Amino acid sequence: AQKITQTQPGMFVQEKEAVTLDCTYDTSDPSYGLFWYKQPSSGEMIFLIYQGSYDQQNATEGRYSLNFQKARKSANLVISASQLGDSAMYFCAMREGPSNTGNQFYFGTGTSLTVIP
Amino acid sequence: DTGVSQNPRHKITKRGQNVTFRCDPISEHNRLYWYRQTLGQGPEFLTYFQNEAQLEKSRLLSDRFSAERPKGSFSTLEIQRTEQGDSAMYLCASSLTRVQETQYFGPGTRLLVL
Numbered sequence: 001a002q003k004i005t006q007t008q009p010g011m012f013v014q015e016k017e018a019v020t021l022d023c024t025y026d027t028s029d030p031s032y033g034l035f036w037y038k039q040p041s042s043g044e045m046i047f048l049i050y051q052g053s054y055d056q057q058n059a060t061e062g063r064y065s066l067n068f069q070k071a072r073k074s075a076n077l078v079i080s081a082s083q084l085g086d087s088a089m090y091f092c093a094m095r096e097g098p099s100n101t102g103n104q105f106y107f108g109t110g111t112s113l114t115v116i117p
Numbered sequence: 118d119t120g121v122s123q124n125p126r127h128k129i130t131k132r133g134q135n136v137t138f139r140c141d142p143i144s145e146h147n148r149l150y151w152y153r154q155t156l157g158q159g160p161e162f163l164t165y166f167q168n169e170a171q172l173e174k175s176r177l178l179s180d181r182f183s184a185e186r187p188k189g190s191f192s193t194l195e196i197q198r199t200e201q202g203d204s205a206m207y208l209c210a211s212s213l214t215r216v217q218e219t220q221y222f223g224p225g226t227r228l229l230v231l
Contacts, residue, residue, distance in 0.1 A: 004159075035219065043206060045160070045222035091159050095218060105150070105220060107159030 001026050003106035004092050010112045013082045020067070021077040021111045023092030033095040034075040036066065039110070040088040048090075051075055082115045089113075119143060121223035123209050129229045130199055137195045138226045142211030149192050150220060151184055152208040153177065160208055166192060167214075199230045 005024045013019035025034065036048040051059045051066045059066040067076040079086055092108045122141045130136050142149050148167050152160035163182070164174045168189040178184075181199075186192040196203055206227050210220035 033218065037222070042224070043227070044224045045208065045210070047219050047221060050219055093159075105160075105162060107152075107161070109157070109159050 002108075003027065003096070004094055004108035006092055006108035006111050008111045009109075010114070012114050012116055013079075013086075015084060015115055015117050016081055018078060018080045019082055019113065021079070021090050021092075021113065023075045023077065023108060025073050025075060025092075025094050027073075027094065027096050029096050031097055034066070034068070035093040035095070035105075036064070036075075036077045037091045037093060037107075038086075038088045039091060045091070049077065079113075084115050084117060087113060087115045121209055121211050121221055123207075123223040123226050125226055126224060127227050127229075129231065131231050132199060132201060134199055135195065135197045136199055136228065137193055138207055138209075138228075139191060139193050140209030140211075140223060141191045142209070143213075143221060144190075146211035146213045146221075147189070148212045148214060148218075149186055150210040150212070151192070151194050152210065154206040154208055154225070155204075163194075196228075199228075201230045204228055204230045 032053045034051045038046045049059050049061045049064045051068045058068050063080045065078045089110045091110045094106050124139045150165040151163040154160045162175050163178050164184050166186040169186050181197045184194045206225045208225045209223045212218045212220045
């Protein structure tokens with residue numbers, strides 16, 4: 001089974017609108033971390049936002065927020081007020097297990113977001 | 118610039134040749150990771166180091182691949198007898214052991230094996 005599933009290969013959003021990128025995960029470990037990264041065409045992975053499995057509130061970082069639904073094992077990324085510079089690939093990732101044990105990270109296949117002027 | 122750096126950024130080689138890539142992590146980060154990313158896919162974990170110790174290796178890391186981090190600072194990834202299937206982007210990331218352990222990525226080395 002896939003550890004991280006991103007079912008939207010491509011998404012389009014109008015500039016200044018909000019968009020939700022879906023991510024579901026699979027783990028039986030009670031301790032894990034969920035991450036979203038942005039990868040522009042230049043190739044560098046840029047960290048956006050983090051959600052820990054024990055965090056009570058949804059994470060927010062500026063225009064990014066993570067809609068964490070633990071029972072559904074989903075961690076959707078919401079980008080508000082989209083900008084042209086948001087056009088990129090977006091990857092959801094999971095660290096399985098406690099952070100101090102150095103477990104490997106699992107990445108999804110990504111969603112390509114295009115912001116339309 | 119205090120981010121993760123990787124060299125070279127691009128490498129073209131002929132099948133059968135050996136190649137070596139270097140990664141310099143963020144200076145205070147004790148963990149270093151190597152990933153491989155092919156077109157249209159997310160990064161796939163290869164191996165990681167905590168300080169100079171290599172603690173985990175993926176099944177993807179065949180015996181032609183070797184990684185080192187001799188002094189717990191920079192790391193090298195060597196591919197011997199390259200094959201066309203090795204063509205990919207090789208990403209390095211570093212992190213600091215703490216609650217969140219966010220990995221910060223370098224720009225990657227794009228390898229093309231002819």
